[in-house]
Amino acid sequence: xxxxxxxxxxxxxxxxxxxxxxxxxxxxxxxxxxxxxxxxxxxxxxxxxxxxxxxxxxxxxxxxxxxxxxx
Numbered sequence: 001x002x003x004x005x006x007x008x009x010x011x012x013x014x015x016x017x018x019x020x021x022x023x024x025x026x027x028x029x030x031x032x033x034x035x036x037x038x039x040x041x042x043x044x045x046x047x048x049x050x051x052x053x054x055x056x057x058x059x060x061x062x063x064x065x066x067x068x069x070x071x
Contacts, residue, residue, distance in 0.1 A: 064070055
């Protein structure tokens with residue numbers, strides 16, 4: 001790929017970009033990456049579902065109408 005002459009190429013940035021582009025080629029499931037995946041795919045949605053099911057229909061957001069008591 002041709003680079004314009006007014007643009008300076010930094011080899012460190014080029015290496016970093018290449019590493020980021022090829023990260024999926026060198027990925028392995030280690031204990032740490034397995035734990036992070038479990039947190040992201042199981043624990044976070046599970047916590048959201050738990051909170052949603054516990055607070056479902058807990059509050060009435062319709063508001064007070066004329067002549068209705070607040071409580």
